[in-house]
Amino acid sequence: MALIVQKYGGTSVGSIERIQAVAEKVAAARERGDQLVVVVSAMSGETNRLIGLAKEIEEHPSAREMDVLVSTGEQVTIALLSMALHKIGCPAKSYTGGQVNILTDSAHSKARIRKIDDIKVRADLDAGRVVVVAGFQGVDDLGSITTLGRGGSDTTAVALAAALKADECQIFTDVDGVYTTDPRVEPKARRLSKISFEEMLEMASLGSKVLQIRAVEFAGKYNVPLRVLSSFEEGEGTLITFEDKGMEDAKISGIAFNRDEAKFTIQGVQDQPGVAYRILGPISDANIEVDMIIQNIGQDGTTDFTFTVHRNDYDKALAILNGVAQEVGAREVKGDNTIVKISLVGVGMRSHAGIASSMFAALSKEGINIRMISTSEIKISVVVDEKYLELGVRALHEAFNLSAEPAKIG
Amino acid sequence: MALIVQKYGGTSVGSIERIQAVAEKVAAARERGDQLVVVVSAMSGETNRLIGLAKEIEEHPSAREMDVLVSTGEQVTIALLSMALHKIGCPAKSYTGGQVNILTDSAHSKARIRKIDDIKVRADLDAGRVVVVAGFQGVDDLGSITTLGRGGSDTTAVALAAALKADECQIFTDVDGVYTTDPRVEPKARRLSKISFEEMLEMASLGSKVLQIRAVEFAGKYNVPLRVLSSFEEGEGTLITFEDKGMEDAKISGIAFNRDEAKFTIQGVQDQPGVAYRILGPISDANIEVDMIIQNIGQDGTTDFTFTVHRNDYDKALAILNGVAQEVGAREVKGDNTIVKISLVGVGMRSHAGIASSMFAALSKEGINIRMISTSEIKISVVVDEKYLELGVRALHEAFNLSAEPAKIG
Structure with a gap:
């Protein structure tokens, strides 16, 4: 019982x-x-x-x-x-x-x-x-x-x-589980029978609407096995559980994406301590959430500072940055609100090298230019032009063979 | 305050x-x-x-x-x-x-x-x-x-x-107080500025819909002064309070009536102990509530037994009584579902003799035949043919001068 x-x-x-x-x-x-x-x-x-x-x-x-x-x-x-x-x-x-x-x-x-x-x-x-x-x-x-x-x-x-x-x-x-990616973008998307809490958190934070992130966090904190099922169809759904030997032996569990992204680059910033705070402080004060942040050192002692925000905040952020750019003596502010983020998510990433290079190769083969890269322990995210969203997702789904049922181990 | x-x-x-x-x-x-x-x-x-x-x-x-x-x-x-x-x-x-x-x-x-x-x-x-x-x-x-x-x-x-x-x-x-009687029947009906709890209880039990009887009982039990007012109009409403010297010096406070009455008479019942129970037992077993009950002794050692029920129960009660009448050896069952009850209500009745005779005189003057009479300490009720309801109410309203503002004493 x-x-x-x-x-x-x-x-x-x-x-x-x-x-x-x-x-x-x-x-x-x-x-x-x-x-x-x-x-x-x-x-x-x-x-x-x-x-x-x-x-x-x-x-x-x-x-x-x-x-x-x-x-x-x-x-x-x-x-x-x-x-x-x-x-x-x-x-x-x-x-x-x-x-x-x-x-x-x-x-x-x-x-x-x-x-x-x-x-x-x-x-x-x-x-x-x-x-x-x-x-x-x-x-x-x-x-x-x-x-x-x-x-x-x-x-x-x-x-x-x-x-x-x-x-x-x-x-x-109203969905029958968690999928390798959104089936509306990749019809070959496959329902996962299991996914780890960490992966589910990444998928949820990246816009997968299946579960509220707070409920997933709560379940993880109290070790509650969670299962997502359809109210309207029969099926086993997807079990969100702890990483263990019985899990699918996949390097990658799924591909998440987020269309609500916009990107800013402040070019030619003097590379001095505190400059990141001087740029992001006013953004944060305006209650604009910042997602990815990247800083590259240029050749001439200046740096390019790039970050992403929710697309709804694009206009507000641009106005703030134009003011800030003058104060920090930046050369130029470039904004782009036609970009999207695609992320590979998988706990298997931890133990398998070469995931990133396979990802970049697959995108490159389709002629998709990568604008930003950001990695975490179980996720690699890239920013690309929004027109490449569907093509990119399908290319990665194919490259990592996500439609195939994984072999069970353990 | x-x-x-x-x-x-x-x-x-x-x-x-x-x-x-x-x-x-x-x-x-x-x-x-x-x-x-x-x-x-x-x-x-x-x-x-x-x-x-x-x-x-x-x-x-x-x-x-x-x-x-x-x-x-x-x-x-x-x-x-x-x-x-x-x-x-x-x-x-x-x-x-x-x-x-x-x-x-x-x-x-x-x-x-x-x-x-x-x-x-x-x-x-x-x-x-x-x-x-x-x-x-x-x-x-x-x-x-x-x-x-x-x-x-x-x-x-x-x-x-x-x-x-x-x-x-x-x-x-949605009404602005308690009236001497229903203004739809007697346009001269007057709003009472005060009424006693006991009178209000009688008015409520007789079908006046202004207050629920349970609330009035509760208020009486805990000495809570109650006031009925209109949500939609300004005004002082009616105060329901305890009998005291400051109250209106009226013999009669109001006239209540109930159209939902039906009457049965079982004629020629042998006047023996237990006969009332043998008639009313089956009625009560069928969850029919009995209101007034009257028994007269006839000349020939038999009795006529009369009572009233809610008009909705008329058919059910008649069927039961036709069975019972045979068992108790009664001569005949007469039913009438075209009768109504009119009641005078007033705490003043206790100390003033002659209210009943004034009531009967007023009805007789209009040629209204009284079918049943029942009295309590602060109420006299009569049953009359329903066609006389409006005429009877107006005649009594006039006879007891209820449209006039009473003189204040005390």
Whole structure:
């Protein structure tokens, strides 16, 4: 008998019919002998409807009252799912975040979970009930309702799984797992049966929307095995787990990419201590996040300083840099908002040399010019012109043979 | 500085505009120097929408989960009203029933309040905040959400007023007070500035829809002065209070009536012990409520047994009685579902003789035949043919001079 925490997002519970389909899935898992805790989001559209009501009154409503308002969305879903489970003969009991003491700090709308009291949940599980918990919400020291912010229901599920020492935390979503790359770009993309936490973190931070990065971090911190599955199709999904001998023997697990990039180069900067801070300080002060940073030393005692930001911040950053360039005596500021980032991700990279050179060779063979390179222990990222995105991804997918099922070892 | 509990029903908070209007009313009262606790219902239509969702899943959903579901309705309102108060510069804080520990028994959907913990509310009032509380809901010993059933928000308001020893509990509704009779029947009906609890209880039990009978009982039990006012018009409304020397010196306060009556007479019943039980037992077993009961002894050692029921139960009761009549050897069962009940209500009745004879004289003068009479300490009810309802009410209103402002004494 395994203890499983399942999480269903807003689309998966978006109508009465879908809630009934989720009930069938949950009841079937219980029939197989597992103990089940089910975390649900608000029905899709409901949170936006509630926010709309608030905005009719006040553009910037009190964060505390906003949490009181939007937390009703998940509360509706837990009641309806419990009813749907009862209807098919499956004993179930619903709890709001507050009722199972999901204790958070008081940062309304972006609260962080501090502690979960699992006594009630364990008692219900021991009595043979499915426990249905409202995602995204908790309660602070004062008893005020809090919400966890974006991806909060994933975090609730992982936190509950950690508190209960669950055997697995299953995130049901509208995709059936994590792929070697986006199948819309490379139709030969293959679903991974396993991926490591570190790889998943890199994939998530690079824009893969399957899981919220905070939930992945949380799962990694508390050693919770995470599985991503489809709400709508059968399948094993992708297990996000710890690197071990049973894992796929691949050097590279996947190819992530990010279209939302823009790049700046400040040319001819005097190569003096503190110059990087003088350039990036004003950028950071304007709340613009910087991603890759590269500095090359030129021949004449000056240096070229290059970095990337989110494409939405391009205009704001360019205006700041034009001011800064004069102050630091730079020759020129060059901006480019038609670039993208492509990254190879794989824990196998650590032990296999030559990945970078294979990558550069594959891109070069297609005539793709690399504008920037940045590496980490399990990732190599390159910046290229956006017109090469699809070609680059497919070339790398082919070069590293990602469509093929890997041989199992161990 | 007075401490006032105000309650606004579903119609009064039925749209964003109306919620904003309520906020204005509340803020104005606070400006006048009062401390305010505001109890609100779900926006009109919202509870039915939620029940509709549940019914799509299950005709008879779990009462516990139903309470989890419908209690979101009031939770939405408290958040929106608090935002609307903030918007106009009035400090306010919202609480669900559970958050202010409105402790009830576990009778889901018809729970009764056991205790209210007023610590949080008092702290907010002392800090100058308006406290906005979700009506209709509480929490049981296990922390499960409960709802109070019909009129529950009125009961929440009265219970809070009792716990806080409030100076007044104001029920805002779509009428501007309690009238001597229904103004749709007698246009000369006059709003009462005061009415006693006992009179209000009789008026409510006779079908006057202004206040829920449970809330009135609760207010009487805990000596909470209740005031009924209009959400939409200015005015003093009607104060429901204890009989005292300052009250209106009227013999009669009002005329109530009930159109939903039906009457049965079992004729020629042998006048033996137990015969009343043999007739009414099967009626009661069928969950039919009996209102007035009259038994006259005939000349021939037999008796006529007459009683009234709700008109909806007429067919069911008639079928049962036709069976019973044979068993008890009765001559005939006569049913009539075209009758109504008219009642005079007034605490003054206790000390003034002759009210009954004045009543009968007034009806007789209009040629109205009285079919049944029943009296209590502060009420005289008569059953008449339904065609005489309006005529009878107006004749009595005139006979007891109810349109005139009473002289004040004391």
